[in-house]
Amino acid sequence: MSHPAIAAGNVAVITGGGAGIGLAAAERFAAAGMKVAIADLAGDRLAKAAARLAEVAPGGAGDVLAVATDVSREAEVEAFAAAVTAAFGGVDLLMNNAGIQPDTDVFGPAETWAKLLGVNLWGVIHGVRAFVPAMLERGRAGVVINTGSKQGITTPPGNPAYNVSKAGVKVFTEALAHQLRNAPGAKLTAHLLIPGFVFTELTRNGRSEKPTAAWTPEQTVDFLLERLAAGDFYILCPDNDVSRALDERRILWAAGDVVENRPALSRWDADYAAAFEAFVKGGA
Template identity: 65%
Template structure:
């Protein structure tokens, strides 16, 4: 498989939220391609274990893998991460702003989970991009920023409003970022929005040890991401074992249809519109 030009042997990647799940799977995939990798995650045993595992893999491939303790909601820690990555590797070619948390929230619930989710899932992505991008652009080699969004940031289902707000923000920010980059003459840095499906990770496990049948593994998600990057996709919309792309598209079209058709917000879950949505999903309607 011919890879995206930023993903090549000798290049370097930084991945936040890299100690588990999609971030760790991406780190392994990049090392397999012969890239140097620095993962960033919260300080602790999980980061140390992941760092050791990646260092062993990297040694076999003759590359470097490093782990750096970072809380992405803290601007100064992101600045330290960028300095450490530049010191270790020189030019950075891939930044994956992937760190994310998912404590439960309610509109009128406790303040702390709101602050943490917005701080990690949204501000961490914005600040990570703003800190790393100038240098990644200036070195002039092919480079990319991959921001991890969510389908929940597009269809905004009820259940965890802070998470939806943060992921909707990541979508809007990454779209603005790619528009900006593509309008800079000679710019070889680009942005992509990763939109995972149902993936079995520590974030989604909820205490389960076994992967649910419908969930993808982090490795499947990263494999799909690499194929999408090779194809030049900006929106990396991942299916999973339960939901195919056609279903995702219909859910998203219905969501935007709430505005166009002047329906109540989140009409898909509204008692007056539930049946109409089901009919639309089954191909019996047009989202009206």
């Protein structure tokens, strides 16, 4: 944990901190002696996560804050930020991680699209706008981590609203990183976490045991911290099935659809199946 923002006594804020990657990150930060504030929807999951963090944090429950928050609602995120400031003071690390993944279709219910975009994309935007200006004003080293997805880069068929939301997170975080590095005196950095296949509530699908191909949330957080220390912006996680080399070829092929003027999502077009396989093998 060599990033200067991750240090005992500093403050970490994680949305979607009630389970999965968010909770695994919160546990790691708490164990490092940071004061940890998590946001999630109201319910037993949030309460259990807070109790778990209190067991890990050297300062116990006094170093943990859990606030029921719907990140799609700007006012609730602003209230969460106010509660963090009142409890702990300034923030050193912000992880906008809350996400949902209901099934969607291009012509599916508008309310499902609105809910998904509200959490996955607007939740990130609300989090940055609620916390980052004050982080900048402090003039201290700090870090912002936004959780994206490979589906926001290669945009596979199957869940267009999710893909749109995560593509938006990528673009927004790129813009944030550019703005921060050009802000005079700014010591904040922004990073895009791009998980692989991780066994969480979003991917469980009724399974009680982790599939062999998946990483655990803890493995994902280990990789995140390693690449944060290295200064990576794009934290592209492998898993037990897909290597970084394969991810790179898939991403390059997706960009090639534009450059080569291929059909949209040609990777899943039968007429391009052989060409895609040859392209992947060519980079092995």
